[in-house]
Amino acid sequence: MDNLIQTLAISAIPILFAITLHEAAHGYVARHFGDPTAWQLGRISLNPLRHIDPVGTILVPAMILLFSGGGLMFGWAKPVPVNFGRLRRPKQDMLWVAAAGPAANLFMALFWALLLKIVVGMPDLDYSLALAEMARVGISVNGVLMILNLLPLPPLDGGRIMVSLLPIKAAMKFAQLERYGMIILLALLFTHVLDMLLRPPLVLYMALIKTLFGF
Template structure:
C-alpha cells in the first residue's frame, strides 16, 4: 500500500531535486562552451522540461528514479572527456547543495517553530524528505553505470573501461535489473549501496540517521 501522505510531502522535494539537477548539467555545459542544452530549452528551472514520466513515478514510489537526460555535445569542450565529466558531476553536486540547504533550514526553522502543528505535520517532514531525496539522487547518479553521471566520471579516469561498447550497451540493462530486483528482494541492492551515505548525511544534517524510506 502506498503512503499517499508521504508521496504528497515528497512532491516538492522531488520536483526541485530533479529540476535543479538537470539545470545544473545544462548550466555547466554552457559555461564550458556547449550550447546544446540551452538550444534544446533545457537551461530552465521549469520542471515540465526535465521530468521523465517513468523516472518520476519510480522516485515517488521507490525513492529511486531519474529525469530526462540533458543533451550534451562534448565536441564543444576544449577537453571532451574532462568537460563531460565536469558536466556530469554538476548534477550530483547540486543535489548535495540542496540537501545541505534543506538541512540548515530544518535545523533553524525547527528551533523557531518546534511546537507548531504545521511544522510537525508538514514543513518539518518536507525538509527532512528533501535531505533524503537529494542525498539519494546525488549518490544514485554517481553509480558508474551508463546512462548515469558516474559513468562519464568513470570514463574520464578509466577511458578503456568507460568507452567499452559492450559496457555501454549492457549498463542500462544492469541498472534497470538492479532497480526491479530491489522492488521484490528483501534487501534492495541500490538501497544497500545508498544506506551509508544516507545515514551519515542525515545524521549530520538532521541530527538523526535515516534510510531511504525514513528508517
C-alpha cells in the same frame, strides 16, 4: 487514504526539484564549458515543468516511495541533451558536466537541512510539522540521488566521471557498458543489491548532515 495523499503532497516538492534541478545543472555546466545544446533547446531552466518525465519523475518515484514505506526513492527526469563533442576539452570537461548533477543534489540537501534547522527552532505553527517533514524528505531524497548517481556505472554520472578519468583505451571500453547500464541498474534495484550498495554511504551522509547542523 488520507495518509497516502499527505505523503505524496509533502514529498512532491523536494522530489520534483531534486530530480529536475539535477538535470538543469548538467546543462548549465555544459554551456559553461562550450556546449550550448541544452541552452538552445530551453533546457537550462529552474522551471521543473521543462524537465518532468511523466513516468520517471512522477509515476515511478511515487510508486517506489509508497511501496518501500518511504525508505527508497528512484526516478529520473528528461535527460538534458549534452553534446560532449562540443565541449572545449571533451574528455576532461565531461567530468565537470557529470559532477554537476550530484553537486546540485548536495547543495539542495544542505538547503533542506538548513530549513529544517530553522523550522525546528521556531515556535510551533500550523505548517511547522509539514514543513519539517518536507525538509527531511528533501535531505533524504537528495542524498539518495547524489550517491546513486555517483555509482561508477554508465550512464550514471559516476560512470561518465570514470570515463573522464580513465586512460583513453580503458575509457572507450568502459563507456561501452552504457548500452547495458539501465538494465544492470534495474537488476540491482529489484534484487536489493542496490540498497546494500547505497546503505553504507547513506548512513555516513546522514551522520555528516546531523553533525554539521547539530540535529
